[in-house]
Every structure is written in C-alpha cells, then in structure tokens.
Amino acid sequence: MAQRSNQDWRRFLDPNTTEMPTGRDLYEAFRDGDRSRVSLASQDTRKKHKWGVDWNLDFMEPDGVLAVPGSRKALGMWVESLMDEVDEVTMLTLSSDLHHPLQIFFPTLWMYGTGRMAGQMLRPSNFVTGEITYVRSADLDSGLIVPTYDPDWQDYYVRQLESSGGKTLTIYDFHCMEGSLGAAFVPAVQVATKYWEGRRGARASVWFKGNFWGTEMYAPQEAEVPHPHDTNSVITGVYDDLEEADETEIGGLAETHCVLEFNKKNVKRFENRRPEVLATLTLRRSMTAPIPYPGYEQELAANYQLFAQHNIRVID
Numbered sequence: 376m377a378q379r380s381n382q383d384w385r386r387f388l389d390p391n392t393t394e395m396p397t398g399r400d401l402y403e404a405f406r407d408g409d410r411s412r413v414s415l416a417s418q419d420t421r422k423k424h425k426w427g428v429d430w431n432l433d434f435m436e437p438d439g440v441l442a443v444p445g446s447r448k449a450l451g452m453w454v455e456s457l458m459d460e461v462d463e464v465t466m467l468t469l470s471s472d473l474h475h476p477l478q479i480f481f482p483t484l485w486m487y488g489t490g491r492m493a494g495q496m497l498r499p500s501n502f503v504t505g506e507i508t509y510v511r512s513a514d515l516d517s518g519l520i521v522p523t524y525d526p527d528w529q530d531y532y533v534r535q536l537e538s539s540g541g542k543t544l545t546i547y548d549f550h551c552m553e554g555s556l557g558a559a560f561v562p563a564v565q566v567a568t569k570y571w572e573g574r575r576g577a578r579a580s581v582w583f584k585g586n587f588w589g590t591e592m593y594a595p596q597e598a599e600v601p602h603p604h605d606t607n608s609v610i611t612g613v614y615d616d617l618e619e620a621d622e623t624e625i626g627g628l629a630e631t632h633c634v635l636e637f638n639k640k641n642v643k644r645f646e647n648r649r650p651e652v653l654a655t656l657t658l659r660r661s662m663t664a665p666i667p668y669p670g671y672e673q674e675l676a677a678n679y680q681l682f683a684q685h686n687i688r689v690i691d
Contacts, residue, residue: 384570387562388458390451396562404566408461408573416465416575424466424620425457428595428627428634428663430564431472433550433557440550440557441502443629445664453626453662454563457571466620467571467579468613470595470633472551473558477524477588479532480547484588485510488521499548502666508546512537528589528602535600542593542636551585582610593636596644614644622655626662631671634663635678642685654686661691 384404387396396404430450436442443449457464477483482497492498497520500507512534514520522529533544551558560568568579584592587605592598601608617623627634638658645652665671679689 384566387566388454390447390454390561390563392562394562395556395559396565401565401569404569405573408570409576410573412574412576413462414575416577419465422465422620422622423460423463424468424616424623425460425464426623426625426627426637427453427467427469427564428625428637429470429472429629430561430627431551431557432559432561433472433555434628435561440548441666443664443666446628449626449628449662449664450561450563452659454567456624456626456659456662457567461571461574464571464575465577466616467568467577468582468616469560469564469568469579470582470584470627470637471558471560472633473553473583473586474549474551475553475586475588476549478585479529479589480545480591481549482546484522484524484529485546486521486523488518490519497546499546502668505668507668510544510546525589532589532600539600541599542591542632544591553586580612580616582613584610593633594640595633595637596640614641617641617645617656618649618652620655622657625656625658628664630660630663630665631668631675632666634658635675638682638687639678642681642687646685650685657688657690658682659690 384396384400386392387394387400433439434441434443435446435450436444482499485497487493487495487497497508510520510533515530515533536542536544572578582595584595587602587607589602590598590600590605590608596610596613598605598608625634625637638656641653641656665675682689
C-alpha cells in the first residue's frame with residue numbers, strides 16, 4: 376500500500392467535500408500545524424477571536440436535514456479566512472447543536488388536537504416549501520395543538536416566548552441528533568481547527584447546546600426560556616471569552632437563527648454592563664447564510680440596525 380502524504384488532510388479543506396476525515400487525518404493536520412508553528416497563541420499581545428456558530432453537517436446543503444441555502448459558500452469563506460489568518464487568531468470557538476428525540480422544538484412533544492390530523496404528531500416545518508409549523512398560545516387555547524410531555528411547562532414556555540419577544544416556537548425536523556453523522560462538524564472545520572490548534576499551541580473551545588428537553592438554545596450563551604432544572608441555561612464561559620478578546624469575528628449558521636440570536640444575547644448581556652465589549656464584535660455576512668421564511672429580511676434589517684446602535688459591526 377502506498378504511503379499517505381502528510382498533506383492528504385488538506386483535501387478536506389474543500390467546503391464541498393462529503394468525505395469525512397479519519398482520526399489519522401486530523402492528527403496529520405494537527406502535526407503539520409505543530410511543525411510549521413511561527414508563534415504560540417499565548418504570546419499574542421492582541422487577542423483575535425474567531426467564532427464559528429453551528430457548522431454541523433445537518434445544516435449544510437444539499438443533503439442536511441435543515442440545509443441552509445448558501446451554506447457551502449459561507450463555510451468556504453470562513454475556513455479560508457481561518458487558514459489565511461491562522462497566525463493572527465489567538466482564540467477559536469465553535470458551537471454545536473446536539474439534540475435528543477424528545478425536545479420541545481421537535482414533533483414528539485406535540486400533537487394535533489382537532490382537524491383531520493387530530494391525535495397525530497405535529498408535522499415538522501418544511502423551509503423548502505415554506506410550510507412552517509409554529510406553536511402559539513392561540514393554538515393551545517383553541518385546542519388545535521396539544522402538549523403531550525409536560526403540559527404545564529410547555530404551555531408556560533410558549534407564553535413566555537411570546538411575552539419576551541422571542542422567536543415563535545418553531546417545530547423542526549429531527550436534526551443534529553446525538554451520535555448521528557448530522558451532528559458532526561463539517562470536514563473543513565474539523566481539519567482547519569486541528570491545524571490551528573497545532574500551529575498556535577492552543578485548544579479550540581467547543582460549546583454544545585440544545586440538549587435539555589424543555590428549552591431552545593439558538594444562541595450558545597443562553598436558553599430562550601431558562602428551565603429550573605437545566606444547569607446549562609446560561610453558559611457564562613461564552614461571555615467570558617468575548618470579554619477577554621480584543622476583537623471577535625463571527626460566522627456560521629444560520630444568519631436568521633443561531634447567528635442572529637448569538638448577537639442579540641450579546642447585546643442583552645453587555646449593553647449596560649460592558650458596552651465596550653460590543654464594539655469588539657464583527658459579524659461577517661459573507662461567512663453566514665439565512666434560512667428564508669416570510670419576513671426574514673425585515674427581521675434581519677431591524678436587528679442589524681439594533682446592532683449598529685450598539686457598535687457591533689455587520690460587514691460582508
């Protein structure tokens with residue numbers, strides 16, 4: 376058998392590849408980074424922080440369960456930027472969706488109470504056709520939709536979302552399931568991260584989110600509605616890293632969902648406490664992509680105006 380080239384791992388940097396790297400590939404990426412090191416991240420006098428939100432396979436076109444249009448292009452831009460600036464990036468952070476079959480945003484916890492589908496589990500949203508399944512308090516009051524797992528909490532949750540101005544509870548198809556291929560990071564992110572770790576002599580931070588049944592975590596920092604039994608409703612380490620960095624550049628998926636909520640949570644956290652932190656944040660629109668749904672462009676525009684008021688930069 377021919378000996379593998381030390382550079383074989385670089386083929387995984389192609390954002391369109393569907394081949395998954397092996398442990399040996401990841402080791403070689405790390406080793407090549409280590410052998411070519413210019414400086415240690417710990418020696419940087421200015422800390423540049425790169426954030427990647429939810430580069431999970433299930434969000435990638437064309438075959439992801441919740442494939443985001445434009446996700447491959449956004450991924451390519453993000454990975455290329457990381458590799459080009461590898462010696463300047465002091466901190467690297469990734470978030471990852473990780474779910475169980477029983478989640479408040481999955482069909483399993485709800486059923487139709489009336490109509491021809493009465494007694495059946497809710498249909499998940501189809502973002503391709505534009506058929507979005509929402510759960511609203513009016514649906515609960517009318518009996519159209521019935522909670523089936525913990526009715527008291529589910530009813531409270533829906534009403535709290537509405538009163539707080541959060542995203543209407545959306546029912547998604549089963550994605551990023553524990554142990555599934557869809558929950559894995561895309562190959563390009565896997566190898567680029569290992570190369571960066573070897574090159575800078577540092578470890579990337581990875582935050583898993585969305586594993587508690589009774590709440591949603593679009594943003595990795597906080598649940599949409601904290602549950603009293605969820606010990607990870609607020610992950611302060613995410614905020615701590617943002618405070619530590621001199622500048623943070625943000626990309627990932629999806630622009631309309633987790634990336635948007637990531638920045639909204641940052642505004643809420645820092646606007647009165649440490650507003651100067653917000654001025655260190657830059658959202659790169661070329662490194663993200665939206666999930667289209669009715670009104671999404673207006674929602675983005677309104678929030679980007681809010682971000683500008685708090686000195687968060689939104690650029691291509």
